[in-house]
Amino acid sequence: MSAENQELTERLELIESMIAEGRRSTAKWAWTIVLWGVAFYVAIAWSTGLFGGPIWGQHYMAWPVTMVGTWLLNVALLRRMHRSAKAPMTTVGRAVMSIWTAMGISMFALLLPLGLSGRADQQVCVAVVATLLGTANAASGILLKWPAQFGCAVVWWLASAASLFGTVTQSTIAFLVAIFLCQIAFGIYAMILESREQRRQGAANA
């Protein structure tokens, strides 16, 4: 290869490496998966009367209060971390965020009127939540080319079907198991991957 071609090839490689570097997110977000898993468990425990006390006695408030509270906490913590990390929002990051925001709004727009109108049925509600979570996980998994996240989508869809075909107890068990696998276990797995990637990047930049 001539010296001129060598230089042009280097330019092409520089473009590719810088695009990849720019897209590599330095923001930590995997904790949000675990946060929402814990929020689901808190809402379930509150709504089924596992917590005592005057406030916890208001079972009808369990889901709206827990979900809105978790959303506010999530937004506040993400903003704080984004500011301190000085990490720019990537195009892929924006796409993933739009999927989860749209899913959250859809869930709220559907479940709140369902609850207020008295048409909510536990098994149907679990199926709706599980299907929507399956959709968001599948879309994110395809976008990020991450089979493990697509696997979570399959678990949520199976939980949705189990909720509709099983008894109320089986529906609850399916929901609890899906939360554990797709929010707690998958979230911790994603956090481990994230910290490994950051260590690798730190070593590369040193």
Add this chain to the structure above:
Amino acid sequence: MPELPELNPVIHGKLRLALLSLLLGVEEAEFTWLREKTGSTDGNLGAQLMKLEEAGYVAVEKKFVLRKPQTLYRMTEKGRTALTEYVSALKELLGSAI
């Protein structure tokens, strides 16, 4: 014999090319982030970003966040087009070598 394309001299500089490539994948980036990713000095980085700004390839926004000054850079549509054309020209010049 077909004429070979010329490479855009504004983009061809290594640091300017790296900056445009970095900005391609993000919505906007802080000066400090660009400095960290390119390993450049403040003076050189500022000068190269100014050249890109003068060419209309990047847009600059200065603001204060929590009373601290922040300079944000974002790629313009003109910059995106110029980089795409540069890559096409580069590939054409390299031809079968790649």
